[in-house]
Amino acid sequence: MAKENLKQYLQDHLLIGDGAMATWLYRLGVPIGVCYEELTLSNPELIGSVHRSYYDAGARFIQTNTYGAHRDSLARHGLGHKVTRINRKAAQLARESVGEDAYIAGGIGSINGGRVRDTNIQPYAEQFEEQTEALLLGGVDAILLETFLDLDELLLALNVIRPMTDLPIIAQLATIEVGRTRDGFTLSQAFAEMKKAGADIVGLNCRLGPAEALRSIEQTIIPDDTPFSVFPNAGRLAISDGEYSYASVPQYFGDSALRFRTQGARLIGGCCGTTPEHIRMMAQVLAEREPLPRVNPVREAEEAFVPIEIGSPSVRPPSIVDTVKERxxxxxxxxxxxxxxxxxxxxxxxxxxxxxxxxxxxxxxxxxxxxxxxxxxxxxxxxxxxxxxxxxxxxxxxxxxxxxxxxxxxxxxxxxxxxxxxxxxxxxxxxxxxxxxxxxxxxxxxxxxxxxxxxxxxxxxxxxxxxxxxxxxxxxxxxxxxxxxxxxxxxxxxxxxxxxxxxxxxxxxxxxxxxxxxxxxxxxxxxxxxxxxxxxxxxxxxxxxxxxxxxxxxxxxxxxxxxxxxxxxxxxxxxxxxxxxxxxxxxxxxxxxxxxxxxxxxxxxxxxxxxxxxxx
Missing domain, CATH: 3.20.20.220 (TIM Barrel)
Structure with a gap:
């Protein structure tokens, strides 16, 4: 029997997402600096075992190992010519590694997110198209756009991908501060525009831990009839004796999952620092529970999609640019x-x-x-x-x-x-x-x-x-x-x-x-x-x-x-x-x-x- 369409499924069900790929590979002994996406080709057994560990923990939403599998990122490792091969294989590997009841989401990460914000983002359109084509060839059930710091880049990706497929698109922002994108929009503004651009599910992932993600959701207007997702980090990153770690324990994640459910979240998983044990705890506490309706915060009026107001200019004395015009x-x-x-x-x-x-x-x-x-x-x-x-x-x-x-x-x-x-x-x-x-x-x-x-x-x-x-x-x-x-x-x-x-x-x-x-x-x-x-x-x-x-x-x-x-x-x-x-x-x-x-x-x-x- 064929699985129900993901968006339709989320109307009446909670869905547990998987957890981190890169930080979990690091804990398994893969050093920083390795192209994790390339491991899909060179070590498929390892990547498949990560997918299975999350599936066995209770996740039924599995992301492909393709977060950075766009041309820019792969080119830094001399792999720019393998975009199609890596993405297609990653989709196939995820499908083969878990049960038939799992939804496979083709993950596409932000190109701008790991660098200084570039306002000339139009060249990214071709990269989003190239990666999407390969993931669709691999047979994914949905496209997941994740860890986008800037609304303008996410809208560009949506405008490119939406005409390419009727599959559900999950669009997730990552915010540096609670409730606002890097390019200055509130989450209420951003989610409204994401829906207009064709996102079926809107949400948050990465950057913030459960507490700050919850604060963001509490103050945000979610568009009507739009499921939303949340994939927080396991708290803040710590470095001790050269080792990287995250603070949030699985039990805390389980408690947080209950709070996200109360806010109306339908798709709940984890991002950086989360492990199969974090996902297992969330799956256990949410087992047999039905989703709750979203109740938006009370506002005088829904905010219009306009750039935020900024402070007034300060007074600057004449400069060399002023005087050089005269003498x-x-x-x-x-x-x-x-x-x-x-x-x-x-x-x-x-x-x-x-x-x-x-x-x-x-x-x-x-x-x-x-x-x-x-x-x-x-x-x-x-x-x-x-x-x-x-x-x-x-x-x-x-x-x-x-x-x-x-x-x-x-x-x-x-x-x-x-x-x-x-x-x-x-x-x-x-x-x-x-x-x-x-x-x-x-x-x-x-x-x-x-x-x-x-x-x-x-x-x-x-x-x-x-x-x-x-x-x-x-x-x-x-x-x-x-x-x-x-x-x-x-x-x-x-x-x-x-x-x-x-x-x-x-x-x-x-x-x-x-x-x-x-x-x-x-x-x-x-x-x-x-x-x-x-x-x-x-x-x-x-x-x-x-x-x-x-x-x-x-x-x-x-x-x-x-x-x-x-x-x-x-x-x-x-x-x-x-x-x-x-x-x-x-x-x-x-x-x-x-x-x-x-x-x-x-x-x-x-x-x-x-x-x-x-x-x-």
Whole structure:
């Protein structure tokens, strides 16, 4: 006798889902880093035994081992060409491993969920289609979309898959905070849209444990005549002596299953950290019990599907982007100290301010060498001298938690100007054993800072006040493929860059080339100029520092002076000539102080002010 359609079955029955695959495989001895989905091919006995263990525990809803079996994820293991084979085999293996009374759900995980939110999700459509086709070929009873942090990606998947099959589609969100998606929608809003897009069953899985999942459900309006599912984690993840574990014991899961039933849930299972024993306990406590009707919370009116309101913008003083439209604007870089003495740095800042610098920019551990926090020094500059700081923010040193915290601190201190850079690899710095984080690229970080300006945290949570950062991007013109570098620069501007600062330029032809290549761009460009301090310095920069090339003329002139005051005077003279050329094409000048000789950049700053006849 054929099984009843899953959606119809859930109208009158509770259904027990299975538990975790990846974390259970980890507990069985499969190390982290292995492609768990590929084990369907290389070790089908192991995957089949996991399915059977959950079936024997009482689960009658079995998910295929295909959560990350889309092309993007498999490609990271060199398996992008095996999407169809893995998905089809996984569906067949799940079917063969359990009894005929079990529903087999083809699992499709979020592509965006394990990474920084990408707003350009349209390319994912083809991957969802490819994976679905293979699962349908394998003979699944339903499609399960799970662990989607963002509503927009889940709706994309539904819009792709719904026309492909009449089988039930279960669509499950994973929320970082109780009751709201990463892209800012309440669960009530999200579930309503998921149903409109063709979801037969809506629900939650992963991220939250039973208590927080229950809180989410209690405050959410479930669409009428729509079964809902819940697959919580076994509490919060813990790490002890390098081992991963979860806190919730099976008995607690059994008690939670009763509470989910009271809320009207029809499909109840487990996610990360759950085991066959967790599922067994839920099956036992729910045995012979009938489902209960869903009673939605009382609201004045069901919330409309509109983005959440965000806080009002804060007031930002004029920035370099404002002044550069009217006159030549000067940014001067001054490196933070490598020790604990701040007096010399503040003296240099004061000298540059007196010379007429519009902003003093501070590198973020340049060349991966440890220096004092530029945030601390920026705050001191602002409070003690009234100078305007512009902070570099490297992708290298802070994970996303640290980056957002750092930016929130900048906002609190009234520091609103930033330059986003990738950062030199840590292994080349003074602590070569340090890790290079690189959670995101410079493109991603620019977008995420602009997200703070829109009133949302990196995770999508609304802020009570919008940030007001002015974000710059770096440009290296000293590359073989200059046109490719320009296209990369255009992408940074598309990501939200408000201005551009170039690497040091040492010949007039390059300045002209930058102007010609970038004249179509609608953001200001600050041409980098760093005076040379001697012949050794010139040869070092030309031959050893990535991204810097000197003209033959500049190198020849500096060969006359190894070091000392005369060498620095010649370096300033060359920089003046470059500045003259730059000022003919650009209003933005970016002076880089070499070896803390701030007298050199202060002299150049005064020269620019005199030449441009600007009254300070």
């Amino acid at each position: 030549h604007t000067i940014i001067v870089e001054l490196d933070p100290p490598r020790d604990l003495d701040t007096e010399r740095f503040l003296a240099g800042t004061a000298a540059l301010q007196d010379a007429g610098a519009d902003a003093v920019t501070l590198a973020d551990n340049s060349l991966a060498t440890t220096r004092m926090s530029n945030l601390a020094l920026g705050a001191m500059m602002k409070s003690k001298l009234g100078a305007e700081p512009l902070l570099h923010i490297a992708c290298r040193d802070r994970n996303l938690i640290g980056q957002q915290s750092h930016l929130m601190g900048m906002h609190a201190l009234g520091i609103h100007q930033a330059l986003v850079i990738t950062g030199d690899p840590a292994r080349f710095g003074d602590l070569p054993g340090a890790s290079s984080v690189f959670d995101v690229s410079s493109f991603d970080l620019i977008r995420m800072i602009k997200q703070l300006n829109e009133g949302f945290t990196f995770s999508g949570k609304p802020l009570k006040q919008r940030a007001n950062f002015v974000v710059g991007a770096a440009f290296n013109p000293h590359v073989r493929q200059f046109d490719a570098a320009l296209r990369r620069l255009e992408k940074k501007i598309e990501a939200g860059a408000d201005y551009i600062m170039t690497q040091p330029v040492y010949d007039v032809e390059m300045i002209e080339r930058i102007h010609e290549g970038a004249k179509h761009l609608d953001v200001p460009i600050f041409i980098g100029i760093m005076p040379l301090t001697g012949s050794r310095n010139a040869e070092f920069l030309h031959n050893e520092v990535p991204g810097i090339r000197l003209s033959d003329e500049a190198r020849e002139r500096m060969r006359k002076f190894e070091s000392g005051p005369e060498a620095r005077a010649e370096g300033v003279a060359i920089a003046r000539e470059l500045t003259d050329a730059a000022m003919a094409y650009f209003n933005g000048i970016y002076l880089i102080t070499p070896f803390f000789y701030y007298e050199m950049t202060a002299e150049l700053t005064r020269y620019i002010r005199q030449k441009s006849s600007v009254v300070l």
